[in-house]
Amino acid sequence: MNEPITLAQMWQVMLALCAATVTISAAVGVIVKIVNKAKQPERTQNARIEKLELSIKDINARLEKGDRHFDVDTERMNKLEQSMKDTNKVIISSLRALTAHALDSTKTQDLINAERDLNDYLVEKL
Numbered sequence: 741m742n743e744p745i746t747l748a749q750m751w752q753v754m755l756a757l758c759a760a761t762v763t764i765s766a767a768v769g770v771i772v773k774i775v776n777k778a779k780q781p782e783r784t785q786n787a788r789i790e791k792l793e794l795s796i797k798d799i800n801a802r803l804e805k806g807d808r809h810f811d812v813d814t815e816r817m818n819k820l821e822q823s824m825k826d827t828n829k830v831i832i833s834s835l836r837a838l839t840a841h842a843l844d845s846t847k848t849q850d851l852i853n854a855e856r857d858l859n860d861y862l863v864e865k866l
Contacts, residue, residue, distance in 0.1 A: 823865075826861070827861075827865075830857055830858055830861045833854055833857060834854040834855075834857070834858050836850075836854075837850040837851045837853065837854035838851070838854070
């Protein structure tokens, strides 16, 4: 039973081990290709999702910038509206004083007050 191992038998064992190694590595290569092919749609999908997320971030940044501009413009329009109200008030007051003076030439005090108000307003504005 305990026969010595011959050189030919050792050579056969070594060749068998090499064949097994080559077979296993080929099988692993095929499995890796199958797994990579199976994961490709997921990779493609993930790349598209990442691209869309970056696009959404860009859009959000542009919207925030637009909102800031809108807020600034709204504030400026409100100031202009108030300024126009003040201007119209002074103009109407001056016209009222001119009309009152045209109807009754003794109402010079209204003209003096209107001139003072108009001058004050123009000095403040400029």
